[in-house]
Amino acid sequence: MRRSPKVFSSSFSLAQSYLEIFKFVHLNLQRSNWQQHAQPRKYCFHTSTYVASQQRENPSNHWIAVLDSYKRTLHLPVATHEIQDLSNIGDSPGGEVILHGYLGARADLSKNLFFIPLISKTLDYTVQIVSSAKSSDGSQKPAHVKLRALEQHSPVAIRGLLKARNPTAQQSLGQIKKIDHVEIDLLDVDCLNEFPKDIIFTEDTKFPPNLRHLQIRSDKSIRDAVAFRAQVASVCRDELSKRNGFIEIETPILFKSTPEGAREFLVPTRRKGLAYALPQSPQQYKQILMASGIPRYYQLAKCFRDEDLRADRQPEFTQLDFEVSFASGDEVMAIVEALVRRLWAVFLNMDDLATRFPQMSYHDAMSKYGSDKPDIRIGMEIADVGYLLPADLVSKISPLRDPVVEVLKFHVSDEVDETRRFVRTFMDSSDSASFQENPEGGPGIFVVDSRKPLQGLQPFGFEAAEQLEELLALEDGDLVVLQARKRAAHTGGATPLGNLRLALSNAAVRRGYAPKPEGYEFLWITDFPLFSPTIESEPGQGGIAGLSSTHHPFTSPKPEDVDLLLTEPTKVRGDHYDLVLNGVELGGGSRRIHDARVQEFIMKDILLMSEMRMKEFSHLFEVLRAGCPPHAGIALGFDRLIAVMLGKDSVRDVIAFPKSGKGEDPMVSSPGPLTNARMQTYHLSMAGGL
Numbered sequence: 001m002r003r004s005p006k007v008f009s010s011s012f013s014l015a016q017s018y019l020e021i022f023k024f025v026h027l028n029l030q031r032s033n034w035q036q037h038a039q040p041r042k043y044c045f046h047t048s049t050y051v052a053s054q055q056r057e058n059p060s061n062h063w064i065a066v067l068d069s070y071k072r073t074l075h076l077p078v079a080t081h082e083i084q085d086l087s088n089i090g091d092s093p094g095g096e097v098i099l100h101g102y103l104g105a106r107a108d109l110s111k112n113l114f115f116i117p118l119i120s121k122t123l124d125y126t127v128q129i130v131s132s133a134k135s136s137d138g139s140q141k142p143a144h145v146k147l148r149a150l151e152q153h154s155p156v157a158i159r160g161l162l163k164a165r166n167p168t169a170q171q172s173l174g175q176i177k178k179i180d181h182v183e184i185d186l187l188d189v190d191c192l193n194e195f196p197k198d199i200i201f202t203e204d205t206k207f208p209p210n211l212r213h214l215q216i217r218s219d220k221s222i223r224d225a226v227a228f229r230a231q232v233a234s235v236c237r238d239e240l241s242k243r244n245g246f247i248e249i250e251t252p253i254l255f256k257s258t259p260e261g262a263r264e265f266l267v268p269t270r271r272k273g274l275a276y277a278l279p280q281s282p283q284q285y286k287q288i289l290m291a292s293g294i295p296r297y298y299q300l301a302k303c304f305r306d307e308d309l310r311a312d313r314q315p316e317f318t319q320l321d322f323e324v325s326f327a328s329g330d331e332v333m334a335i336v337e338a339l340v341r342r343l344w345a346v347f348l349n350m351d352d353l354a355t356r357f358p359q360m361s362y363h364d365a366m367s368k369y370g371s372d373k374p375d376i377r378i379g380m381e382i383a384d385v386g387y388l389l390p391a392d393l394v395s396k397i398s399p400l401r402d403p404v405v406e407v408l409k410f411h412v413s414d415e416v417d418e419t420r421r422f423v424r425t426f427m428d429s430s431d432s433a434s435f436q437e438n439p440e441g442g443p444g445i446f447v448v449d450s451r452k453p454l455q456g457l458q459p460f461g462f463e464a465a466e467q468l469e470e471l472l473a474l475e476d477g478d479l480v481v482l483q484a485r486k487r488a489a490h491t492g493g494a495t496p497l498g499n500l501r502l503a504l505s506n507a508a509v510r511r512g513y514a515p516k517p518e519g520y521e522f523l524w525i526t527d528f529p530l531f532s533p534t535i536e537s538e539p540g541q542g543g544i545a546g547l548s549s550t551h552h553p554f555t556s557p558k559p560e561d562v563d564l565l566l567t568e569p570t571k572v573r574g575d576h577y578d579l580v581l582n583g584v585e586l587g588g589g590s591r592r593i594h595d596a597r598v599q600e601f602i603m604k605d606i607l608l609m610s611e612m613r614m615k616e617f618s619h620l621f622e623v624l625r626a627g628c629p630p631h632a633g634i635a636l637g638f639d640r641l642i643a644v645m646l647g648k649d650s651v652r653d654v655i656a657f658p659k660s661g662k663g664e665d666p667m668v669s670s671p672g673p674l675t676n677a678r679m680q681t682y683h684l685s686m687a688g689g690l
Helices: 018-031 048-057 059-073 083-088 142-148 209-218 220-244 283-290 329-348 362-369 391-397 416-428 430-436 458-472 496-510 596-606 611-615 618-625 638-646 676-681
Strands: 096-103 107-110 113-119 125-132 155-164 176-191 266-268 275-277 296-304 316-325 359-361 382-384 404-411 444-447 478-485 522-526 531-533 547-549 576-581 584-591 631-637
Touching: 059 176, 083 125, 083 176, 096 176, 113 176, 125 142, 125 155, 142 176, 209 220, 220 296, 220 329, 220 638, 283 296, 283 316, 283 618, 283 631, 316 329, 316 638, 329 522, 329 576, 329 584, 329 631, 329 638, 359 362, 362 382, 362 496, 362 522, 382 496, 391 444, 391 458, 391 478, 404 458, 404 496, 416 430, 416 444, 416 478, 416 496, 430 496, 458 478, 478 496, 576 631, 584 638, 596 611, 596 618, 631 638
Parallel strands: 125 176, 359 522
Antiparallel strands: 096 113, 096 155, 107 113, 113 125, 155 176, 266 275, 296 316, 316 631, 382 404, 404 478, 444 478, 522 576, 531 547, 576 584, 584 631
16 A cells, blocks of 8 residues: 655654665655756765755655765775875876875865865875866866865865876975875866764864764874784784794683682673673683693783773773693793884884893882882882881881881982972872871981981981991982881782882973983793782682682692692792883783692682682683693783883773773763663663662
């Protein structure tokens, strides 16, 4: 039965499907006289003025025009050249060309003549289009009117004659390189999607994160970072696959919840009570591959952790992940070192990196630098001086009984007064708040001044001041910083004095007292404690022993410490290694436990995990008991690696679509709200209601 056209006349703009549009257009094509409704219109899909007026006057004509314009864009002419390739054409080019690109800002010489740059698809090159109202035989050129009507930034296909021109003194248009020895005499133009007039897009426009597509389009540094990232990934694949015999294998994204140590993202299913978990890492799958006869595995893996966000963290991130069977950690470290040397040589033009990177134990790193990822470029080594200090001085800087008291020296200026000024500014700033509020005691800061008794170190007493001067080689203008902490084995990633060391160095660089550290200092940090005290805010492995795995529960103990598992597990060191560069942890790895009995012993008897938690790893126990060979591996933070190579402060600067500090993607408004209907589908309910 034929439907009445009234069904479409007033409500067609609310049509819900392309099928309705097709039926409507087909019906009106049968009923309408095309000549009667013919109207002059632009040659683009986005024709806001025409569209608005036609939609009000006759909805049928509006949609016919839209679809007709869209259909023409699907028949865009094939480009004969890329704009950047025109630089290779000689002085007498000649011939007709078809180019694709974006329109730049038009320059009108008169009503009948204008110039307009055509910007390449990569937004890196531009060539000049010359448009005149009349052709050489005196006839009018419709393309001149068409091109004049188009908005800047619109994507177009240009057909024209390639002509020689005299090069200009200006070799670039901002960051865009000019092809200036040829130009295009316009013959025709096809607009592929006109840029809207309501978006202001100039060289000075700063687009917000919800317009990420325009951020990328307007900011060459973002596009360059994304391209650089792809190039580094390609070299990594070549190094691992072709030079080292690795196989790239994709592991599942939909995993299950297991207590590896980090907080997970859950994915509910329509099966009541069941959910997937997004992988914190491919750790368990790559160990499964080691037991599967795959000797060398790698992938650029997507990983997900529901953690508090920082400049170098994202809820979803990329790891360069690999594992080697029948291998020790030293073999893995050698592979990483070769990869890093190649990356630095190819992309940073540095071919003088050490063949093997230095190693430092976790204990030494924490003792000397107060950090498990020290930036050793800035010096400022820490020393324990509690044995030198008088008791009354210790009691003034800390309420702790028998604390460890550590010291560092920091040279700010040869001028004592400048050093004092720096200290006052720092202590009055927000940078110092956390240090002054430390419940274990704030820092004791002294300025070395030879004009004063004991060089300004009177509270130390004569003997301690003399020994300290010799120990630290003190000079006028030096800062002497004391900090107390509990007398206990090192845990965590930093000490209070280690954090203060970085804060002082950064403040001195910002205020011009010290140069910014340069160079690349790679360092392996090894011999981490296998277990650390449980932190209430961290999920850990859920055991009741008060201990958690420092790295993850699959890390093997050092061979010489295996026997301590039975007597003093807190003294066991893990066969774990972190690669650190300039204070940034690029990645971490370890030798894994390959024996199911040892894996079960650590989880059940040391961490005291419940039977329910143990069952979550039943698949892994089965894998390990099936003759799994010894194996080791590592995961390099690929986002951090790219950021460090490009000198970026945040990994967000090297990710095409990063999450915000709140874990949100403002471009697409994720995460999105849960409706009652959606929750019912997945058998969920909101605690306390919506």
